[in-house]
Amino acid sequence: MQLDPLLGPEGQTEFLLGNEAVARGVYEAGVSVATTYPGTPSSEIGDILYRLSDRMGIKFEFATNEKVALEIAAVASLGGLRSFVFMKHVGLNVAMDSFMSLSGAGAKGGMVVFSADDPSMHSSQNEQDNRFLGKFAKIIVIEPSSPQELKDFVVSAFDLSEEVGHPVLIRSVTRISHIRAPVKLGNLREKREWDYRKDTSYVLLPENAYKAQTSIVNRLDKVNSSKFRDRFNIAYGSSSTLIITSGAAYNYIDEALQMLNVRARILKIGLSFPLDMEGVIQEIERADTVVFIEEGGPFLEEQILSTCALRSINRKFHGKLNGAVPTSYEMDVDRVVGFLSKIYGIQIQTKNPVPNIPVREPVLCPGCPHRATYYVATLAMKQKGIKHPIAPTDIGCYTLGYYEPYGLGDFCFSMGSSVGSSSGFAMNSKEKIVSFIGDSTFFHAGIPALVNAYHNNHNFLLVIMDNSVTAMTGGQPTPESSPPFKRVDIESVVRGIGIRNIFSMDPYDLKNSLETFKKALSTDELAVIISKRECALEVDKKKPLSELTIFQIDQDKCNQCYNCIRNFACAAFYVEDGKVKIDPELCDGCSVCSEPLVCPFNAIEEVKT
Amino acid sequence: MVSIVFAGVGGQGVITVAMIIGRAAVLEGKNVLMTELHGMAQRGGKISVEVRIGDYKSAIIPGGTADAIVAFEELEAVRNVAKLKEGGIILLSRRKIHPVSMTMKNQNYPDELIQNELNKYTMMNVEADQVALELGYKRVANTVMVGAVYSTGLLGLREESLITAIKESLPEKVWKVNLLAFEHGKRLLPVEAASSL
């Protein structure tokens, strides 16, 4: 492999993932401080900065949650440094309290908040459109469309932020952040010096907050100039039909028009708030039909149509507000062709149907310690006669425990919601409550809820599944990781709250874990199990090839009781004509299935090589 | 202009194959877009990567327009056929990875269903795993596949670009065996079939 492409010289073209382009943009912009809490589809930016921050001269940190991350970045900016904080869309909800105050304080060094939204919910609980949150918080909103623009707009966003003294929100989506394309690298800006001076607008007491309102308006007014418009917006094509678009949605329009063999004038907006309204209105006045095509909600459409209403400008308007354009799920060429064909009045052929074949649902990896924990949990509850447990769960790989055969998942809203909801269930329900949370999620938002549960005397069993990494986003460190970090010990945290019923288990040891779990289920007040075993993928990364072992089933010993596939269900098992087998290429060699609690007939054994 | 869907299951290295081809296109100064979709599972979930070389803005391939599906798993080949254009081809490295929900219900892999679907298209088997085993290094199966895709002529890319891209994507100590794998992959498909495309 060659030298790291992200450190390459100006003018070089590299095949970059959108998020890699963001990291390069951060480097080019002369950013001094960058922070995040990992979340898909923004995680790769953190992976890169974690690896390259020293060489890029950036102080980078994985924070315990997005709010902390945002506050660290805000201070860097107020001290004159360029600072960058990034997260997935729902992460901005966590940071929202301080995000709302950013506009009041403004920015000294350029400050950019980056949100990677996830339309169609490829790996999220909703598809919220964070442009609305930017406008709500009175923060400038910028929307790139491609990896190249991600990099370029990051740099321009920092310049803009400094020129007007105000923070900027960049909104990306999965289909920009997770696209790869050639990206031409640019030159490096110089870094700023730390120069912190006290300012009343950083202390948002009512008196100061009152004054800040005027400065927010003044700063946003400065953005309304054509100078900024030309940096971010483009228009082309001649037609009496005008398409106003932005972000990922833009990428599908040219091809859709080509397929339909029709024309339109395209206005692609990169600076979405505050809008260059005069420029937009001029375009609308020249058109007779206007179509709004956006990824997410009617963000541009609402802003523009209110102005049109005020100025009595009437055209044939089509978009999400009149139902011509769908409001849910991500766009693609097929969808754009679908609704544009109706607007243009063109018949289209229907496409080949997708054949009806078995689904392949997401599964826990072979060797995953969560599977062992869930297996023990279901077994312990069965043995204790708990037939209808209530099992709040949380955000992480282990949310997959919701699926059969474990079926453990009654509630999952957001990071940490397993613990808060457990209090809600405990307050009202007579059923046993057993809830599940991962280590990283526990640190992120579980602790305040657990304090609440202890303080208010709620009775439930919380299982903290500690695999020592933030696994679902690719294995980032957690507060437990050490060195060079100081290690925070989960058990000490739980004990520090005052909780007495604390149990630890190694889920790979099914027999002892089962006893521990049953003991924990017998306690009559708040109890915590810490189920500790490192993520199987992390272990694989460290394991030398020579240490690979795998397991197979001795067909002579197998009694075809099917306990292994029905109740344990490792993803490496398969069935051929009634015979259970283990796919040697999938088996991780964890050995858990060979324990008598999974295979009572000792039919599963290590393959001797 | 060419659009290809690469399909498989998480952990099979589908993304690396697409990356090599994308990098090769960049080396030739071409525009290339690649989008990858994998859900919340780190391993064992379905994966499809779409690659488009040429003057495109959309990385997502519209239905019925892909020139080829390059699949590393049988069920996943079929899952993506709606993307294939009329006359498009499927290159398949035969591998069955059983969905857990079928195993739990004690069901066999749906061989018949898959064959019935595949029979509707021009399909070529690529014995990538076998070649890799012969080379004594299981993990180069994906590079064998790169060679097979190249031999169809669909990519419109030069051999040197692919070779450089393989080197740029993999650590130096495995270059030799991977270049050998590429070489074998090139010769896997029946020559007439390959050149008639």
Ligand code: SF4
């Ligand atoms: S649990 Fe053991 S005996 Fe029962 S089907 Fe599985 S391998 Fe065979």
Ligand code: SF4
């Ligand atoms: S040893 Fe058993 S449980 Fe572990 S990965 Fe292999 S088949 Fe799955």
